[in-house]
Amino acid sequence: MKTFLRVVIFSLAVIFFYTFYASSMIPQIRPAPPPVEAKLDLGAMTMEQFINLGDTIFHGKGTCELCHNPVGGRAPLLDQVGKRAEERLKDPRYKGKAKTGEEYIRESMKEPSAFVVAGFGVKGTNDTQSPMPVVTSGAIGLKDFEVDAVIAYFQQKAGVSVTVQLPKEAPKQEAAAPAAVPAKSPEDVVAKYGCGVCHKIAGQAGPIGPDLTKIGAKKNKDYLRRAILDPNADIAKECPTGPCVPGIMPQDFGAKMTAGELEMLVNYLAKSK
Amino acid sequence: MKLSSVVFKGAPLLKKKFITALCLLAFLFTPLFLESIKLLPMKAGAAYASEQTAQAEKPSGPEAKSEAKKEEHPPAPKLTEKDYPQVKYINGRIMAWLVAQLHLWFAAFVLAVPILVFIVEAIGMATKDKRYDKMAYEFIKVSLTAYSITAVFGGLLLFTLVIFYPDFMKYMAGIFSPTILAYAFLFFAESACLYIYYYGWHAMETGFGKWMHLTIGWVLNVVGTVLMFFANAWVGFMMSPHGVDAAGVFEGNIWHAIHTHLWNPLNLHRTVANVAYGGSVVGAYAAYKFLSSKTSEERAHYDWMGYTANFIAVSALLPLPFAGYWLIAEIYAYSQQMGITLMGGVFAWLFIIQAVLIGALFLSVNYYLWCGMERSKGADRYTKYIKYIAFVIVACFLVWFTPHTLILTPGELKALGGPYHKYLGPLGIMPAKNTAVNIMLIFTFLSFLLYRRCNKVATVSWAPIGNAMQIAIFVAAIINIATLGIYYGYFTNTVYKVASSVPQVMSTLTVIIACLIIDVFMFKGAKEVAPLQWGKMPDRSQYALFLLAVSFTWLMGLMGFIRSAIRQHWHVYTVFRDNSPDAFTPTIGYATRIVSIGVVIFMAIVIFIFWLAHISGKKSVSKEASH
Numbered sequence: 001m002k003t004f005l006r007v008v009i010f011s012l013a014v015i016f017f018y019t020f021y022a023s024s025m026i027p028q029i030r031p032a033p034p035p036v037e038a039k040l041d042l043g044a045m046t047m048e049q050f051i052n053l054g055d056t057i058f059h060g061k062g063t064c065e066l067c068h069n070p071v072g073g074r075a076p077l078l079d080q081v082g083k084r085a086e087e088r089l090k091d092p093r094y095k096g097k098a099k100t101g102e103e104y105i106r107e108s109m110k111e112p113s114a115f116v117v118a119g120f121g122v123k124g125t126n127d128t129q130s131p132m133p134v135v136t137s138g139a140i141g142l143k144d145f146e147v148d149a150v151i152a153y154f155q156q157k158a159g160v161s162v163t164v165q166l167p168k169e170a171p172k173q174e175a176a177a178p179a180a181v182p183a184k185s186p187e188d189v190v191a192k193y194g195c196g197v198c199h200k201i202a203g204q205a206g207p208i209g210p211d212l213t214k215i216g217a218k219k220n221k222d223y224l225r226r227a228i229l230d231p232n233a234d235i236a237k238e239c240p241t242g243p244c245v246p247g248i249m250p251q252d253f254g255a256k257m258t259a260g261e262l263e264m265l266v267n268y269l270a271k272s273k
Numbered sequence: 274m275k276l277s278s279v280v281f282k283g284a285p286l287l288k289k290k291f292i293t294a295l296c297l298l299a300f301l302f303t304p305l306f307l308e309s310i311k312l313l314p315m316k317a318g319a320a321y322a323s324e325q326t327a328q329a330e331k332p333s334g335p336e337a338k339s340e341a342k343k344e345e346h347p348p349a350p351k352l353t354e355k356d357y358p359q360v361k362y363i364n365g366r367i368m369a370w371l372v373a374q375l376h377l378w379f380a381a382f383v384l385a386v387p388i389l390v391f392i393v394e395a396i397g398m399a400t401k402d403k404r405y406d407k408m409a410y411e412f413i414k415v416s417l418t419a420y421s422i423t424a425v426f427g428g429l430l431l432f433t434l435v436i437f438y439p440d441f442m443k444y445m446a447g448i449f450s451p452t453i454l455a456y457a458f459l460f461f462a463e464s465a466c467l468y469i470y471y472y473g474w475h476a477m478e479t480g481f482g483k484w485m486h487l488t489i490g491w492v493l494n495v496v497g498t499v500l501m502f503f504a505n506a507w508v509g510f511m512m513s514p515h516g517v518d519a520a521g522v523f524e525g526n527i528w529h530a531i532h533t534h535l536w537n538p539l540n541l542h543r544t545v546a547n548v549a550y551g552g553s554v555v556g557a558y559a560a561y562k563f564l565s566s567k568t569s570e571e572r573a574h575y576d577w578m579g580y581t582a583n584f585i586a587v588s589a590l591l592p593l594p595f596a597g598y599w600l601i602a603e604i605y606a607y608s609q610q611m612g613i614t615l616m617g618g619v620f621a622w623l624f625i626i627q628a629v630l631i632g633a634l635f636l637s638v639n640y641y642l643w644c645g646m647e648r649s650k651g652a653d654r655y656t657k658y659i660k661y662i663a664f665v666i667v668a669c670f671l672v673w674f675t676p677h678t679l680i681l682t683p684g685e686l687k688a689l690g691g692p693y694h695k696y697l698g699p700l701g702i703m704p705a706k707n708t709a710v711n712i713m714l715i716f717t718f719l720s721f722l723l724y725r726r727c728n729k730v731a732t733v734s735w736a737p738i739g740n741a742m743q744i745a746i747f748v749a750a751i752i753n754i755a756t757l758g759i760y761y762g763y764f765t766n767t768v769y770k771v772a773s774s775v776p777q778v779m780s781t782l783t784v785i786i787a788c789l790i791i792d793v794f795m796f797k798g799a800k801e802v803a804p805l806q807w808g809k810m811p812d813r814s815q816y817a818l819f820l821l822a823v824s825f826t827w828l829m830g831l832m833g834f835i836r837s838a839i840r841q842h843w844h845v846y847t848v849f850r851d852n853s854p855d856a857f858t859p860t861i862g863y864a865t866r867i868v869s870i871g872v873v874i875f876m877a878i879v880i881f882i883f884w885l886a887h888i889s890g891k892k893s894v895s896k897e898a899s900h
Binding site: 018028 | 519561564565606608609610611613614619622625626629630816819820823824827841842843846847851852854856857858859860861862865866868869872873876880
């Protein structure tokens with residue numbers, strides 16, 4: 001019995017050590033929740049908002065930054081692609097169908113192997129095959145207007161004129177929107193209503209609206225509730241891109257959110273200090 | 274009195290008939306297995322061909338074809354939260370997670386033990402050493418109860434998935450129904466083989482009967498392995514779907530759905546890992562029996578059993594990193610996005626935990642070998658080297674678990690001057706880790722080589738040359754591995770950083786194979802200076818075997834989570850989205866707590882199985898004594 005107890009205690013101690021190590025000594029990153037279709041009023045978008053949307057997609061849903069970053073060196077940097085696109089068209093290795101810089105960037109997102117930058121092809125293919133996934137299908141699944149928004153973002157970042165046209169109307173939403181099911185946590189509320197598309201909140205870093213990660217230190221619950229239900233009642237002074245503009249934030253959260261979701265979000269924001 | 278005499282008391286004719294029946298059964302099964310394996314793709318191909326013929330007769334046109342196909346195989350459904358049934362007080366995902374993991378642990382064990390038993394029985398036959406036969410029988414006895422429990426968890430997993438994920442199961446069954454039927458058939462075949470193998474052990478102990486018995490063992494292993502390959506096909510399809518279009522519409526060729534991009538890497542990795550895992554669990558069993566032994570004979574037997582099980586576990590553990598590397602490389606090749614999410618995204622920290630666990634495995638294996646040197650006084654010649662080997666292994670372990678990118682607060686970031694540590698940061702990249710793990714493997718092999726020769730002295734005339742050759746091979750390999758790691762790690766483009774891995778692996782394998790061949794010939798007819806005294810092991814050494822088994826189990830749970838979780842919010846990656854309330858990726862702490870709960874449940878059941886084997890052993894002994 002003594003041996004049995006010793007062995008059990010030893011085994012439990014090993015399991016406890018591993019659990020403790022993984023739970024307490026390793027950074028606990030909360031992965032982003034599964035992407036939810038944000039409801040955007042595309043018809044009313046300004047070019048600035050459209051470019052910001054492209055920025056958000058580049059760093060978020062598009063997962064572009066996984067490879068196109070200065071650290072890993074797995075894929076070419078895209079900060080100047082808006083400018084370089086025209087040069088690529090003149091490259092003797094270019095075999096695609098694009099005629100303009102905009103078309104080239106769109107083609108490289110939808111048919112990545114149309115032109116592979118030297119040194120970044122799949123090993124053994126002599127830079128004729130790209131390891132990049134098609135961004136409009138599979139796990140990324142960008143819609144056409146989202147591809148355009150990313151192109152607009154690239155062009156603006158490279159300092160060339162933005163040639164992409166603004167979308168004229170909203171695309172048909174697919175029927176998977178889980179709006180009928182009330183959210184269970186503040187993070188779900190944020191994900192469900194797409195707050196992170198504009199705001200920095202709950203691990204998302206929307207670049208349009210005010211940073212809400214420490215809003216609870218400055219504003220009380222009444223203010224926060226009013227700001228959600230009637231966004232134009234008080235306009236924050238500073239947004240990441242300059243002074244905040246009235247009318248950008250959707251006005252219909254009062255009609256869409258359940259009372260429980262609203263209170264959950266208000267309490268969450270009030271505690272964000 | 275022998276057990277065979279108890280079973281077949283005074284009935285030699287019955288014994289002969291029994292053996293003949295077994296021969297017939299084995300010959301009957303073998304072609305069936307081969308046929309089922311061979312014909313599966315052909316059957317599917319034939320079905321596809323007939324479907325094509327039928328399609329050709331209908332009004333042509335790609336749209337008509339597509340519509341007809343969609344009628345037969347609908348696209349992957351787009352589910353909402355409401356499509357996932359909820360049961361009060363039970364979280365479907367955690368339930369499925371735990372049950373699947375428990376099924377997998379037991380399945381790995383019951384697939385591995387027959388492989389171990391087959392090898393040990395074959396060695397016993399070749400060497401005519403009865404100890405091997407006794408040990409093999411004891412192994413298979415332990416796995417018999419585990420087999421029933423594996424089936425119980427398999428059934429429970431099926432119920433869990435049907436209850437909580439009915440649409441997913443419907444979709445998968447729509448594609449994989451032929452393999453599910455084949456799986457059920459193979460399960461019965463495996464059961465039949467296992468029971469004949471176990472209950473016929475003493476009836477087929479000599480002469481042709483022994484050969485027959487070994488053949489049944491071989492068939493048992495083939496069936497078990499093919500069974501696992503089917504399960505791997507389903508998992509591989511979920512990770513890297515093939516044979517379906519972007520909407521998840523099955524194209525009709527079952528072989529395409531089975532033979533996905535990750536199927537073979539998964540098959541290899543799981544087969545090798547199962548052997549290592551089975552060895553470690555049997556090693557833990559032997560360790561427990563060693564510690565509870567009351568006589569020196571028992572102690573010697575279980576010491577030897579623990580050593581043999583550990584030897585098999587380590588033999589499989591050495592190539593395991595290479596099989597794992599191939600799997601990861603293929604994940605990258607299939608989807609760079611998935612690969613980077615795995616190794617450079619939110620899952621990257623899990624590999625640091627993995628490094629700690631594998632480090633623990635290697636340290637425990639080496640510690641056990643060093644303690645094993647106490648079995649012979651002749652080992653005194655080599656004990657002085659142990660501290661250097663230990664130093665190298667710990668240093669390699671530290672390199673292996675050095676993280677690449679640190680998650681830091683802005684203050685920490687400023688203090689550090691960037692996301693990488695000035696001196697330690699360069700050690701976090703893959704070539705440095707590959708270098709470390711290869712050197713760790715080489716030094717573990719060195720421990721084994723020293724252990725192997727601790728009780729003897731080579732008497733061949735070329736022994737000094739042999740030793741010099743071995744040293745030269747070791748040194749050359751280490752220099753080669755280090756040079757490759759440094760060159761590819763720090764002087765080439767990122768894309769080529771992993772190019773060092775294959776030549777490094779080849780260097781390690783060369784050391785193992787070449788030095789082992791030299792050693793075998795050099796120590797042929799060697800003079801024994803101090804015989805190995807089995808049982809003369811400190812009790813603390815046995816805890817290395819427990820550490821090995823517990824770490825292995827926990828590691829399998831962790832890696833199982835990673836493999837499954839890199840699909841993120843997809844049931845079938847990119848074609849069938851998971852919209853259940855639990856589709857989120859949990860934090861590392863959350864995941865590891867679930868893994869630990871699973872390990873504790875698994876260990877509790879394993880202890881129960883060992884206890885059953887123990888009381889059954891007592892009964893056999895008392896029966897033999899009474900005769």
